[in-house]
Amino acid sequence: MVIDEILAHNERFVQEKTLPIIGHTPRKRMAVVTCMDCRLVQMFEQALGLERGDVLELRTAGATISKPERQGAANDLIRSLAGGIYLLGVREVAVIGHTHCGLAHANPIVLTASMQAQGVDPQQLIQDEGLEGWLGAFDDVHVNVREVVNVIRNSPYLPKIPVHGLVIDIETGKLEMVDRG
Numbered sequence: 001m002v003i004d005e006i007l008a009h010n011e012r013f014v015q016e017k018t019l020p021i022i023g024h025t026p027r028k029r030m031a032v033v034t035c036m037d038c039r040l041v042q043m044f045e046q047a048l049g050l051e052r053g054d055v056l057e058l059r060t061a062g063a064t065i066s067k068p069e070r071q072g073a074a075n076d077l078i079r080s081l082a083g084g085i086y087l088l089g090v091r092e093v094a095v096i097g098h099t100h101c102g103l104a105h106a107n108p109i110v111l112t113a114s115m116q117a118q119g120v121d122p123q124q125l126i127q128d129e130g131l132e133g134w135l136g137a138f139d140d141v142h143v144n145v146r147e148v149v150n151v152i153r154n155s156p157y158l159p160k161i162p163v164h165g166l167v168i169d170i171e172t173g174k175l176e177m178v179d180r181g
């Protein structure tokens with residue numbers, strides 16, 4: 001399994017490297033919300049010029065909060081931002097969606113079939129909120145970024161700090177400002 005590869009690498013890593021001791025307060029006092037896409041691994045930090053210790057990085061599928069979760073404060077994104085703001089000194093937030101996101105135009109038929117093929121019954125989810133709603137699927141990454149920015153800006157549990165919305169090109173790493181906070 002891949003985990004064995006990771007463990008073998010890790011053994012070499014800790015033998016060869018000594019990491020500097022740094023604090024958990026993000027140096028740039030910023031939290032960045034982005035997607036879980038594997039193409040963002042390393043490329044994301046390099047494209048933004050981010051080093052270890054600079055920012056908090058929060059990742060959700062699609063850099064989004066699913067629609068049913070947007071109303072309340074108890075979703076994981078708002079909770080994590082609250083921790084960053086109140087406990088770790090975050091004073092600025094950037095929500096960064098990306099082009100060609102897997103959650104854009106997610107196909108409910110494919111999703112249903114894949115769940116069933118792996119022995120999971122999607123029926124309850126389909127009844128409750130619809131599979132796309134549950135997954136947080138969206139049609140347009142720019143619209144999604146604006147919506148998530150507004151959920152964060154309007155959360156009664158977060159203070160008024162700048163919240164920006166951007167889209168990163170997954171192929172070139174170029175950032176596009178969508179909504180400056």
Ligand SMILES: [Zn+2]
Binds near residue numbers: 035036037061100102
């Ligand atoms: Zn994505």
